[in-house]
Amino acid sequence: MAAALRATSSAISKTITSGSSRTPPLFGGARWSSSWWGHVDPAPKDPILGVTEAFLADPSPHKVNVGVGAYRDDDGKPVVLDCVRKAEAKIAGNLNMEYLPMGGSNHMVEETLKLAYGENSEFIKDKRIAAVQALSGTGACRLFADFQKRYQPESEIYIPVPTWSNHHNIWKDANVSQKTYHYYHPESKGLDFSGMMDDIKNAPKGSFFLLHACAHNPTGVDPTEEQWKEISQLMKDKGHFPFFDMAYQGFASGYPEKDAKAIRIFLEDGHSLGISQSFAKNMGLYGQRVGCLSVLCEDEKQAVAVKTRLQHIARPMYSNPPVHGALLVSIILSDPDLKNLWLKEVKVMADRIIGMRTALRENIEKLGSPLSWEHITNQIGMFCYSGLTPEQVDRLTSEFHIYLTRNGRISMAGVTTKNVEYLANAIHEVSKSS
Numbered sequence: 051m052a053a054a055l056r057a058t059s060s061a062i063s064k065t066i067t068s069g070s071s072r073t074p075p076l077f078g079g080a081r082w083s084s085s086w087w088g089h090v091d092p093a094p095k096d097p098i099l100g101v102t103e104a105f106l107a108d109p110s111p112h113k114v115n116v117g118v119g120a121y122r123d124d125d126g127k128p129v130v131l132d133c134v135r136k137a138e139a140k141i142a143g144n145l146n147m148e149y150l151p152m153g154g155s156n157h158m159v160e161e162t163l164k165l166a167y168g169e170n171s172e173f174i175k176d177k178r179i180a181a182v183q184a185l186s187g188t189g190a191c192r193l194f195a196d197f198q199k200r201y202q203p204e205s206e207i208y209i210p211v212p213t214w215s216n217h218h219n220i221w222k223d224a225n226v227s228q229k230t231y232h233y234y235h236p237e238s239k240g241l242d243f244s245g246m247m248d249d250i251k252n253a254p255k256g257s258f259f260l261l262h263a264c265a266h267n268p269t270g271v272d273p274t275e276e277q278w279k280e281i282s283q284l285m286k287d288k289g290h291f292p293f294f295d296m297a298y299q300g301f302a303s304g305y306p307e308k309d310a311k312a313i314r315i316f317l318e319d320g321h322s323l324g325i326s327q328s329f330a331k332n333m334g335l336y337g338q339r340v341g342c343l344s345v346l347c348e349d350e351k352q353a354v355a356v357k358t359r360l361q362h363i364a365r366p367m368y369s370n371p372p373v374h375g376a377l378l379v380s381i382i383l384s385d386p387d388l389k390n391l392w393l394k395e396v397k398v399m400a401d402r403i404i405g406m407r408t409a410l411r412e413n414i415e416k417l418g419s420p421l422s423w424e425h426i427t428n429q430i431g432m433f434c435y436s437g438l439t440p441e442q443v444d445r446l447t448s449e450f451h452i453y454l455t456r457n458g459r460i461s462m463a464g465v466t467t468k469n470v471e472y473l474a475n476a477i478h479e480v481s482k483s484s
C-alpha cells in the first residue's frame with residue numbers, strides 16, 4: 051500500500067515538475083507540487099512604498115524623498131507631537147495590557163466622533179451613530195467595504211479619478227465592484243466639477259460614492275464649500291450613499307473643525323453616511339494604527355444592529371484593536387490642555403506645508419519658468435499634484451536623486467527650507483522644454 055502510494059506520488063510529482071511551476075494541478079483540493087508555494091509569484095511593488103525603498107538604496111548625499119505621505123520637520127525628520135509625548139508620560143507604567151472590547155475603546159470612539167460630527171452633534175446625543183475603533187484609516191475603509199459587501203451585496207462603489215491607490219485594493223479585496231467618477235481636471239490642475247456632477251447624476255439611484263473629506267490624495271484639490279453644497283444636494287436627490295474618507299482632518303486648513311465642513315454640509319442635508327477617520331497624519335500616530343469607522347443610522351436601534359455587525363466582521367480578522375494608540379488619542383482629546391496643544395501642533399504642521407508650497411512656487415517662478423505653477427499654492431493638504439509626466443519624474447530621479455511616484459505627486463511634507471531650491475531647480479530643468 052505504502053509502496054503504491056509512493057509510486058503514485060512520484061508519478062504526480064514528475065507530471066507537476068514537467069508542467070508549469072506557476073500553476074501546479076489540483077490534488078486533494080490543494081495545488082500540490084514538490085514545493086507548496088512554488089507557484090506563488092512575487093506581488094507587484096506598492097507604487098508608494100517602492101519609492102521609499104529606492105530612496106533608501108540611493109547613496110547620493112543630495113537625495114530628496116517627496117514620495118512618502120508622512121509629515122517631516124524642516125530637517126526632514128519624522129515628528130512625534132508634544133501632546134503625544136505628554137499623553138505617553140501620563141500612561142507610562144499605569145497601563146494594564148488587557149484586551150479592548152471588540153469595538154475598541156468606547157472613550158476614544160466618543161471623542162473621535164465629536165471631531166467629525168461636531169462637539170454638540172444631535173446624532174451623537176441621539177445615539178444614531180454605529181462606530182467602532184478601526185486599524186487606522188485603511189482598516190476603517192476595509193471594514194466598511196466588507197460591511198457594504200455583506201449587507202448591500204449587489205452594490206458598487208464609485209471612486210474618484212485619481213485616488214489614493216489603496217482604495218482600489220481595499221474595495222477589490224472586499225469583492226465590491228468599482229466604478230469611477232471624474233474628479234481631477236488635468237488642464238486646469240483643479241477640480242472637474244461638471245464631470246463629477248454629471249457622473250453623480252448619471253449613476254443609478256442609491257449608489258455608493260467614496261469622497262475624500264478634505265486634502266484629497268493625491269491631487270490636493272478639494273471642492274469649495276459652495277461646490278460641496280451642490281454635490282450634497284445632488285447626491286441627496288439621487289439617494290446616493292456618501293462614504294467619507296477623512297485621513298487628513300486638520301492638514302488642509304490647519305483647523306480640524308474647518309476641515310470637517312464637507313461632512314457637516316452632508317449632515318445638515320440629512321444624508322445617511324459613513325466616515326473613516328485616521329489619527330495617522332493629524333496626530334502623527336502612523337504606526338499605532340488608530341482610527342474609527344462610523345455609520346450614521348436612522349435610529350438607535352439600527353445603530354446598535356450595525357455596530358454589532360461591524361464587530362462581528364472584525365472578530366475573525368483581528369478580534370479587537372490595539373490599545374496603546376487608542377489610549378493616547380482618548381487622553382489627548384479629553385484633556386483640555388492637551389487638546390489645545392494638539393490643535394496648535396496640527397496648525398504648525400499645516401502651516402509649514404503651506405509655507406513650502408509658496409516657497410516651491412516662488413523658486414520655480416524665479417528661474418523664469420514659462421509654465422504656470424499657480425496650482426502648487428491652489429492645491430491643499432499634504433500633496434501637490436505637480437502635472438509632471440512620468441518621463442519627467444524619471445528624469446528627476448535619475449538626474450537629481452529626487453524620489454516621488456510616477457504620477458507626479460509631490461509630498462509637500464518632504465519639502466524643507468534646505469531642499470526647496472534644489473527641488474525647484476530640478477523641476478524647472480525637467481519641465482522647461484515641455
Ligand SMILES: Cc1ncc(COP(=O)(O)O)c(C=O)c1O
Pocket residue numbers: 119185186187188189214262267295297328329330336341
Ligand atoms: C486618502 C487616504 N485614506 C486613507 C489613508 C490611510 O492611512 P492610515 O491607514 O495610515 O490611517 C491614507 C494614507 O495615506 C490616505 O491618503
